[in-house]
Amino acid sequence: MNKNNHQIDFKLMAAPLQGFTEAPFRHFHAMIYGSEKTISYYSPFMRVEKGETRRRDLRDISSPLNTNHMLVPQVIAAQANEFRVLVNSVLEAGYSSVDLNAGCPFSPQVHRGRGAGLLGAERALEEIADAMGQYPGVNFSLKMRLGVSEQNEWMTLAPVINRMPLTHVTLHPRTAIQQYSGELQLDHVDEFVNEVQHPVIFNGELHTPADIENVRRRFPLVAGVMAGRGLLMRPSLFVEYLTGCEWDEAKQRIHVLKLHNAILNHLATTLCGDHQVLSKIKPMWEYFAATFPRKSVKPVLKSRTLTAYLSAVAQMS
Ligand SMILES: Cc1cc2nc3c(=O)[nH]c(=O)nc-3n(C[C@H](O)[C@H](O)[C@H](O)COP(=O)(O)O)c2cc1C
Incomplete structure (x- = not known):
């Protein structure tokens, strides 16, 4: 991927969201929305616990459910040793x-x-850049913000980032203190794309096909987009974008329910007991609810047992 072929090779990526985009979501999303070959999915971050890669994270990337989609495992590390373990x-x-x-x-x-935290630790980032050099056949990428508290912190890091052997850098144009809300700092994107020599993927608040088109139009050198919450709220976002054909809410709802049911059935056969299933599936409605009338979502969110939950979901349309 380079900055000149972006027009024919515009990348679509499903962002990692801990607790939501683990293997069942990715698998059934790829299956139901036919995106096995069009989207790359990023795993929620894997981390080190007591010197080893956390088992739960390994289970996620080793799940047989991963065979139907392109998956890029994501890691979170404070320094080169942790990075190498992962x-x-x-x-x-x-x-x-x-x-x-x-x-x-x-x-x-x-x-x-x-x-x-890595954005304020240039030395650690340099050591990680060196570590990347020790894995010649590996496609590394970086997902970052503009800074921890200031929008221009990335500038100091640009030389290290440019030295890293990366396929691309995904930018969420907010600072860490903004968390996931507040204005996107769009005025910094052009400069970032110019200074960072790797292809840049835009991430943040993409909720409709038009949002993607606007990013492409405003930042023509951006090499692709990554969608997180927008894709959970409107899982057909990329299909609609690719086909140029918007889905009405009724069609979106039918497919969200299909996706939900597929994930639920899978959880019911793999988790132990109703409580575990309920505590994993119910939070998905924070996003899945987007196109449903409030009054039909309320009983789902209020349900305390799996039976009550199932009956509330059955009333939705
Ligand atoms: C609940 C939640 C969990 C997240 N987990 C991760 C994660 O594991 N790794 C990561 O790089 N970003 C994570 N993110 C950030 C998203 O990948 C994405 O960058 C952010 O939501 C902004 O994009 P969006 O506006 O398309 O959602 C998480 C965000 C949320 C809300």
Whole structure:
């Protein structure tokens, strides 16, 4: 991918969201929306726990559900040693792409120098850049914000980032202290695209096909887009964009319910007990609810048992 062929090779990516975009969502999303070959999916970040890659994270990228879509495992690390442990696990699991998280704004990670914490730790980033050089066949990418508290912090890091062997850099144009709300700092995107020598993927508040088109028009050198919450609220977002044909809300709802049911059935056969299933599936409605009338979502959110939940979902249309 380079900055000149973006027109014919515009990338579409499904963002990682801990708790939402694990293997069941990715698998059934790819299946129901036919996006096995058109979207690359990013795993929620994998991290080190007691010196080893967390088992739960390994299970996610090793799930047999991953065989129907293009998956890029993401890792979060504070320094090169942690990074190597995680990269080795990803390679052992059979992948040759690794995304590095330099954007997570949550204090427990940032205070330990992980996620957006890396943006304030140039030395650690340099060591990670060196570590990347030790894995010649691996496609590394970076997902980052503009800075921790200032919108121009990325500038100091541009030389290190340019030295990294990256396929692309995904930019969420906010600072970490903005978390996931507040104005996107769009005025910085052009400069970022000019200074960073790798192809840049735009991430943030893409909710409609028109939002994607606007990004393309305003930032013609951007090499692709990554959608997170927008894709959970409107899982047909990329299909609609690719086909140039918008879905009405009724059609969106039918497919969201299909996706929901597929995930639910899978969870029911793999998790232990109603409580576990309910606590995993119910939060999905934070986003799945987007096209449903409020009054039909309320009983779903209020349900305390799986039976009540199932009956509330059955009333939705
Ligand atoms: C609940 C939640 C979990 C997230 N988990 C991750 C993660 O594991 N790795 C990551 O790089 N970003 C994570 N993000 C950030 C998203 O990938 C994305 O960058 C952010 O939501 C902005 O894009 P959007 O406006 O398209 O949602 C998370 C965001 C949310 C809201």
